[in-house]
Amino acid sequence: MPSLIHARGLIKRFGDFTAVDGIDVDVRRGEAFGFLGPNGAGKSSTMRMIGCVSPPTGGVLEILGLDPVRDGPRIRAKLGVCPQLDNLDIELTVRENLTTYARFFGIPRKVARRRADELLDFVQLAERAGSKVEPLSGGMKRRLTIARALVNEPEIVLLDEPTTGLDPQARHLVWERLFRLKQQGVTLVLTTHYMDEAEQLCDRLVVMDGGRIVATGSPRELITRYSTREVVELRFNAESQQPYADKLDGVGERVEVLPDRVLLYVHDGDEATAEVHRRSLSPASVLVRRSSLEDVFLHLTGRTLVD
Amino acid sequence: MVTFVLPRLVSFEGMGRRSASVTERNLATLRSAYWIVMVSGFLEPVLYLFSIGIGVGGLVGDIALPGGEVVGYAEFVAPAMLAASAMTGALSETTFNFFGKMKFMRLYEGILATPVRPIEIALGELAWAMVRGVLYSAAFLVIMVLLDLTTWPRALAMFPATILVGFAFGGLGMAVSTLIRSWQDFDLIAAGQFALFLFSGTFVPLTAYPEALRWLVEITPLYRSVHLIRGLSTGTTGWAQLIDVAYLLILLAAGLAVAGRRMTRLLCK
Numbered sequence: 001m002p003s004l005i006h007a008r009g010l011i012k013r014f015g016d017f018t019a020v021d022g023i024d025v026d027v028r029r030g031e032a033f034g035f036l037g038p039n040g041a042g043k044s045s046t047m048r049m050i051g052c053v054s055p056p057t058g059g060v061l062e063i064l065g066l067d068p069v070r071d072g073p074r075i076r077a078k079l080g081v082c083p084q085l086d087n088l089d090i091e092l093t094v095r096e097n098l099t100t101y102a103r104f105f106g107i108p109r110k111v112a113r114r115r116a117d118e119l120l121d122f123v124q125l126a127e128r129a130g131s132k133v134e135p136l137s138g139g140m141k142r143r144l145t146i147a148r149a150l151v152n153e154p155e156i157v158l159l160d161e162p163t164t165g166l167d168p169q170a171r172h173l174v175w176e177r178l179f180r181l182k183q184q185g186v187t188l189v190l191t192t193h194y195m196d197e198a199e200q201l202c203d204r205l206v207v208m209d210g211g212r213i214v215a216t217g218s219p220r221e222l223i224t225r226y227s228t229r230e231v232v233e234l235r236f237n238a239e240s241q242q243p244y245a246d247k248l249d250g251v252g253e254r255v256e257v258l259p260d261r262v263l264l265y266v267h268d269g270d271e272a273t274a275e276v277h278r279r280s281l282s283p284a285s286v287l288v289r290r291s292s293l294e295d296v297f298l299h300l301t302g303r304t305l306v307d
Numbered sequence: 308m309v310t311f312v313l314p315r316l317v318s319f320e321g322m323g324r325r326s327a328s329v330t331e332r333n334l335a336t337l338r339s340a341y342w343i344v345m346v347s348g349f350l351e352p353v354l355y356l357f358s359i360g361i362g363v364g365g366l367v368g369d370i371a372l373p374g375g376e377v378v379g380y381a382e383f384v385a386p387a388m389l390a391a392s393a394m395t396g397a398l399s400e401t402t403f404n405f406f407g408k409m410k411f412m413r414l415y416e417g418i419l420a421t422p423v424r425p426i427e428i429a430l431g432e433l434a435w436a437m438v439r440g441v442l443y444s445a446a447f448l449v450i451m452v453l454l455d456l457t458t459w460p461r462a463l464a465m466f467p468a469t470i471l472v473g474f475a476f477g478g479l480g481m482a483v484s485t486l487i488r489s490w491q492d493f494d495l496i497a498a499g500q501f502a503l504f505l506f507s508g509t510f511v512p513l514t515a516y517p518e519a520l521r522w523l524v525e526i527t528p529l530y531r532s533v534h535l536i537r538g539l540s541t542g543t544t545g546w547a548q549l550i551d552v553a554y555l556l557i558l559l560a561a562g563l564a565v566a567g568r569r570m571t572r573l574l575c576k
C-alpha cells in the first residue's frame with residue numbers, strides 16, 4: 001500500500017541554519033505516527049512542511065500522492081492541523097470558530113453548523129459554545145483547536161504537541177479522543193515531548209535530534225532495541241553520583257549517570273538491586289521500573305528530554 | 308504549452324469561493340460596536356463638505372474647470388471628498404486592521420492551513436474593505452444629490468468609480484502593510500495619507516500649484532481618483548478619465564500582486 005506521507009531526504013533550511021536535515025519518513029493509512037524529540041529537533045518544521053505551509057528546501061515530499069508545493073490547496077483540503085501554538089480566532093465565539101473555519105473548506109453552512117455542534121460535544125465544550133475564545137482555559141483552547149482540525153473530516157490529522165501545557169485530566173481526555181479518531185480510521189501524525197504520550201498513542205515513531213532521525217520503530221521495538229527490560233534508578237546522597245556509578249560497573253548492561261541519579265539498565269531489576277547491596281553500596285532511594293522511550297532517547301542522544 | 312502550464316501555476320478554480328469565505332469571516336465578527344466606527348468614518352467627509360465646501364466656499368466663490376466650465380466651490384469640492392472618503396475607508400481596513408490580523412492575531416496562519424491561499428486572503432480582505440467603502444460612498448452620493456451638487460444619473464456613474472478608487476487604494480494599502488515592520492510605521496502612512504488629502508487637487512484646481520510641481524500632483528493616486536470622479540460629477544468627462552481608470556486598475560493589480568507575494572514570504576516560511 002502506498003504511504004500517505006512519503007519523504008526522502010527531506011530538508012528544511014532557514015538561511016544557513018538547517019532545521020531538518022534529510023529525513024526519510026513513510027506514514028501509512030490508519031496509523032498513528034509520532035515525531036519525538038527535544039526542543040529544536042525539527043519536529044514543527046517537519047509538520048509545517050507536511051501541512052503544506054512551508055515549502056521544503058530539498059528532498060522529496062509527497063502527501064496523499066500529491067506535491068505539496070503545486071497541489072497545496074488540494075492536499076490541505078484533506079488535512080486537519082492542530083499547530084503547536086493555538087491560533088484560534090479571538091474575534092469569534094467558540095462555535096463560530098468552527099463554523100467559519102468550515103467555510104474555508106467550502107463546507108455548506110448547514111453542514112458546518114451541524115458539524116460544529118457534533119465536534120463541540122466530542123471535545124466537551126458544548127456548554128461554552130457561545131463564549132468568546134479569550135476566557136477559555138488553556139486546555140479548553142487546545143480542545144477547540146483539535147475540534148477545528150476535524151471540521152473538514154480530514155484523512156490525516158497533524159497534531160503538533162497536542163497536550164503540552166495541559167493538566168493530567170485534560171491530557172487523558174485528549175488522548176481518549178485521539179484514540180477514538182484512530183479507531184475511526186483517521187491517520188494521526190503527532191509530535192510530542194512526552195514519552196508516555198508516544199507510548200500511549202503511536203503505532204510507530206521516529207526519534208529526532210538536531211534535524212535528523214536517530215531511530216525509527218514501534219515504541220516496543222525501540223525499547224527492545226535500545227534499552228533493557230527494566231531500569232533501576234538509584235539516588236545517592238552525595239554531590240556527585242559519578243563515584244558510585246564507577247562501582248556499579250558490570251551490574252547491568254549499561255549505566256547512565258544523571259546529575260541527581262544513576263540509571264542501571266538491567267534485565268531483572270530485583271536481582272540487580274540485590275547485587276548493588278552486595279557491593280555494600282547504600283543508595284538513599286531505589287526504584288525499579290520498566291524501560292520507557294525516555295530511556296531510548298537517553299541512550300540514543302546521551303541527553304534527557306526536558307520540557 | 309502556455310495553456311498547459313498556466314492553469315497549473317495560477318489556479319483560479321475555487322478562488323472566488325475561497326476569497327469569499329475570508330470576507331464571510333469578517334462579516335461574522337461584526338458586532339454592535341462596529342457601527343460606531345462606521346458612523347465616524349461616514350461623518351468625516353460630510354463634515355469636510357459642510358465646513359469647507361459650503362462654509363469656505365461662500366468666501367471663495369466659483370471655480371473654473373480645465374474645460375472652461377464654471378462651477379460652485381461646493382460642487383468642486385464634493386467629488387474630491389467622495390474620492391478621499393473612498394480612499395480613507397479602504398486604507399483604514401487594509402492597513403491598520405490587516406496588519407494587526409497578520410502580525411498579532413496570527414489569524415492568517417490558521418486560515419492558511421486550509422485550502423485558502425495567501426492571494427485569496429488578500430482578495431477576501433480587500434472585498435471586505437470595500438463593503439464599508441461602498442456604504443460610505445452610497446450615502447455620500449445621496450447627500451450630494453440632495454444638496455443639488457450633482458444629478459442622479461451622474462451619481463449613478465460615480466458610484467462604480469468610487470468602488471474602483473476604493474479597490475485601488477485597498478490594494479495599495481495591503482501591499483504597504485505587508486512591507487512595513489511595526490506600528491510606528493503607521494504614523495508615516497497617516498502622514499502620507501494626509502498629504503495626499505491636502506495636495507491632490509482636492510481643495511484647489513491643479514493650476515493653483517506651481518507649474519514645476521504639477522506633474523508630481525498628477526501622478527498621485529488620489530489626484531487621479533479626484534480627477535475621475537470630478538469629471539463624472541460635473542459632466543466633463545473625456546479621454547483623460549480613461550487614463551485615470553487605467554491608472555487605478557494597474558494600482559489595484561500591482562498592489563494585490565505585491566501583497567500576495569509578500570504574504571507568502573511572511574507566512575509560508
Ligand SMILES: Nc1ncnc2c1ncn2[C@@H]1O[C@H](COP(=O)(O)OP(=O)(O)OP(=O)(O)O)[C@@H](O)[C@H]1O
Binds near residue numbers: 038046
Ligand atoms: N521561521 C524560522 N526561522 C528561523 N529558524 C527557525 C524557524 N523555524 C524554526 N527555526 C529553527 O529551526 C529549529 C527547529 O525548530 P522546530 O520548531 O522545528 O523544533 P521543534 O522540534 O518543533 O522544537 P520544540 O519542541 O521546541 O517545538 C530551531 O532551532 C528553530 O530555531
Ligand SMILES: [Mg+2]
Binds near residue numbers: 043
Ligand atoms: Mg515544535
